[in-house]
Amino acid sequence: MEIALSQIQPQSRPDRLLLRTLKGETAPRPPFWLMRQAGRYLPEYREVRAQAGGFLDLCLKPDLATEVTLQPIRRYGMDAAILFSDILILPHALGQKVWFAEGEGPRLDPIRDQAGLDRLDVAHLEERAEPVYEAVRRIRAALPDPVTLIGFAGSPWTVATYMVEGAGSKEFLHAKGWAYKDPAGFQRLIDLLVETTVTHLSAQIRAGAEVVQLFDSWAGALAPAEFARWSIAPTRAIVRALRDKHPGVPVIGFPRGAGVGIQAYVEQTGVDAVSLDTSVPLDWAVSALQSRVPVQGNLDPMALVAGGPALRRAATDILSTLGKGPFIFNLGHGIVQQTPPEHVAELAHLIQEWPSSNQG
Numbered sequence: 001m002e003i004a005l006s007q008i009q010p011q012s013r014p015d016r017l018l019l020r021t022l023k024g025e026t027a028p029r030p031p032f033w034l035m036r037q038a039g040r041y042l043p044e045y046r047e048v049r050a051q052a053g054g055f056l057d058l059c060l061k062p063d064l065a066t067e068v069t070l071q072p073i074r075r076y077g078m079d080a081a082i083l084f085s086d087i088l089i090l091p092h093a094l095g096q097k098v099w100f101a102e103g104e105g106p107r108l109d110p111i112r113d114q115a116g117l118d119r120l121d122v123a124h125l126e127e128r129a130e131p132v133y134e135a136v137r138r139i140r141a142a143l144p145d146p147v148t149l150i151g152f153a154g155s156p157w158t159v160a161t162y163m164v165e166g167a168g169s170k171e172f173l174h175a176k177g178w179a180y181k182d183p184a185g186f187q188r189l190i191d192l193l194v195e196t197t198v199t200h201l202s203a204q205i206r207a208g209a210e211v212v213q214l215f216d217s218w219a220g221a222l223a224p225a226e227f228a229r230w231s232i233a234p235t236r237a238i239v240r241a242l243r244d245k246h247p248g249v250p251v252i253g254f255p256r257g258a259g260v261g262i263q264a265y266v267e268q269t270g271v272d273a274v275s276l277d278t279s280v281p282l283d284w285a286v287s288a289l290q291s292r293v294p295v296q297g298n299l300d301p302m303a304l305v306a307g308g309p310a311l312r313r314a315a316t317d318i319l320s321t322l323g324k325g326p327f328i329f330n331l332g333h334g335i336v337q338q339t340p341p342e343h344v345a346e347l348a349h350l351i352q353e354w355p356s357s358n359q360g
């Protein structure tokens, strides 16, 4: 597997820009990476994906996971690589059956009661996820020094929705039903996910992850009291435990769709930085959030599909607003498959040349 990174322009990636931003520095141009930066929009990803067999096989073959993690870094020179894995590796490593039906998204054998919880096998988590940690070691060894390696996990609420529904969902009938009717029982699932998420992230950090991100993709589906209990409280517990074990390793939280709830999330979880979805107004983000923590985000992935003046305008707006404080340029959600790779190159160039690329 070819892992030379010779095409990367060293001058485009000042030393450890992402880590410095997470400590509160404001750089002349912000660091950037993109959620789902490795994925089906890249022809070289599709090639490796075909070779791997299934999607989970790709996540669990360290040589292939390493290769696809490095692909976008080679092409675009992002300031950070994110481990190529999935939030559903955790339920898989807990012994729940997880598979990806081609073209349909994730499927799991649903867990809906205490008996289902009792079948989970916490003791062998690190053994079953060992290929992921091996990938982290290989990626860190292959990355140029200035590129930061980000590990990740799903937040307990978001992972619980998949474990309970058995698939992606819009309404969360079973997960919310359990949480409303039997909060003590659902709490046991959340507590188990807090504990095992700490184990999983801690193992990634020991293997070489320098920052971790918690994806709470379905935070926005929760009413305020439930958001406090199932998103904020578990996130705070994870942040505390990680800070204890790995002081100085920043945690980025991504409470997608949480709206004004993001402010309470930032104040109460202790995350080192917050990732913003596309709906978050930039001026509000500056006053309500960036005054407290570095922010990350939040270009509409569809602006990246559109390209041209719309992309330049949207990116320039974000750079000139959020870029005045500690800021990591990213998308508001993951890159979609229909994204032309040359639009990503154009965006990378705009950010790397900022502020001189600003033509008003």
Ligand SMILES: Cc1c2[nH]c(c1CCC(=O)O)Cc1[nH]c(c(CCC(=O)O)c1C)Cc1[nH]c(c(CCC(=O)O)c1C)Cc1[nH]c(c(C)c1CCC(=O)O)C2
Binding pocket: 034, 035, 036, 037, 038, 039, 040, 049, 055, 082, 083, 084, 085, 086, 087, 088, 103, 104, 105, 106, 152, 154, 168, 215, 217, 334
């Ligand atoms: C909800 C969620 C999942 N996975 C993830 C989330 C949270 C973020 C979000 O809201 O998108 C997180 C995730 N998934 C993936 C990463 C890799 C790192 C990155 O580049 O950001 C990350 C951080 C790879 C992936 N995870 C997945 C892909 C596409 C799989 C493929 O190549 O076939 C990738 C690149 C699959 C996946 N995995 C999951 C879904 C809903 C899907 C889509 C199914 C599909 O598109 O068919 C669960």
